[in-house]
Amino acid sequence: MKLEIRGVTKTFQSKNGALTALDAIDLDVQPGEFVCLLGPSGCGKSTLLNIIAGLDAPTRGQVRVEGKIVTRPGPDRVMIFQSAALFPWLSVFDNVKFGLNMIGVPKPARQVIARKYLQMVHLADFERASVHELSGGMKQRVAIARALAADPDVLLMDEPFGALDAQTRDLLHDELQTIWTETRKTIVFVTHNVREAVVLGDRVVVFSARPGRIKKIFTIDLPRPRQIESYAVVDLAREIMAELKEDVLASVHDPQVSWLQGMEAQRVGDDVL
Ligand SMILES: Nc1ncnc2c1ncn2[C@@H]1O[C@H](COP(=O)(O)OP(=O)(O)O)[C@@H](O)[C@H]1O
Ligand SMILES: [Mg+2]
Structure with a gap:
């Protein structure tokens, strides 16, 4: 097993x-x-990802990686x-190389690896560009290339496309499906x-409103690549939404969840309804 969350x-x-964010x-x-x-x-969700990343410690229980x-x-x-967290003073190429330096990859290999992953995210022509010249979608691609270049076993992605417009997001869905198939x-x-x-x-793991518990796990057997507008995707999304609806409403009315988070929660509903 790659990850065991217990x-x-x-x-x-x-x-x-005391506020219980995650419960067992x-x-x-x-x-x-x-x-x-x-x-x-x-x-x-972010709390669980932080715990898997080792950025935060659970109050009880544990996460094991292999x-x-x-x-x-x-x-x-x-x-x-969600925000790419790139170094604005470095070029696209140097942003991708940066992490390789940190983990001790020798210099010639860094160049080769950085190029490989910039190609994979279709940014080969932008390696000399500075970060501020890039669109939001391109910045996220650089962040993905940088993450892949370090060759981790596990990628933890926290709403990485949440701030992008729908067209860009759909494009990145296609790219991420390809990247995942390749890597x-x-x-x-x-x-x-x-x-x-x-x-x-x-699989889609559906959480209940706070305190977060796993409510239901859906296995998604649809063939890939999948398109967000396809009937199969929309139908299944509707089925999952039915599971989620009462929790979205609960979260909108939860006084501990901020107004802004509540608005965000409502968007979950807007997606499908
Ligand atoms: N560092 C923290 N201190 C106090 N409360 C926190 C902290 N981080 C998250 N929370 C609370 O824990 C709950 C879960 O937060 P979070 O994991 O960010 O949710 P999600 O990512 O699903 O929107 C929220 O009620 C949030 O306000
Ligand atoms: Mg979050």
Whole structure:
């Protein structure tokens, strides 16, 4: 098993007292599997990803990567966030090379590896560009190339396409499906977009509203590549949405979930309804 998540509970201390973000999460992820975590805002998706990444510690329970308990971040797990978190003063090429330097890859190999992954995300012609010249979608591609260049076993993606327009997002769905088919990385992908989860995932893990619990796991057997507008995807998304609806409403009315998060949660509903 690539990832074993066992009884992971996370409680935060806030000014309103203790807040349970995750409650006894159990989940196994197979090597090479693409798993989507889907749920309303505030249900603990980012918290779980941070715990898998080793950026945060569970209050109870544990995460194992290939049998080894996670206690800190490591090169075997790389996180990709909604905002690409690139170095604005470095070129596209140097952004991708940066991480390779950190993990001790020799200089000539760094060039070759960086080129390979920039090609994979269709940015070969932009390697000398600076980050501020890029569109949002291109920045996310650089972030994906940088993550892949470090050759992690597990990619952790936290709503990576959440800030992009629909056309760009669809394009990146296509690219990510191709990349995953070519590299067979294990991917844990967080989203609150039901269709996105169905397009990408081998399995879609549906979370309940806070405190986050696993409500249901859907296996997505549709052939790839999948298109977000296809009947099969839309039908399945509708079925999953039915499962999610009451939790979206609960999260909109949860006083501990901020107004902005509530609006975001409502968008989950808008996606399919
Ligand atoms: N560092 C923190 N301190 C206190 N509360 C937090 C912290 N991080 C997250 N939370 C709370 O935990 C809950 C889950 O948050 P999060 O994992 O970001 O949800 P999601 O990513 O599903 O929207 C929310 O109610 C959030 O406000
Ligand atoms: Mg989040």
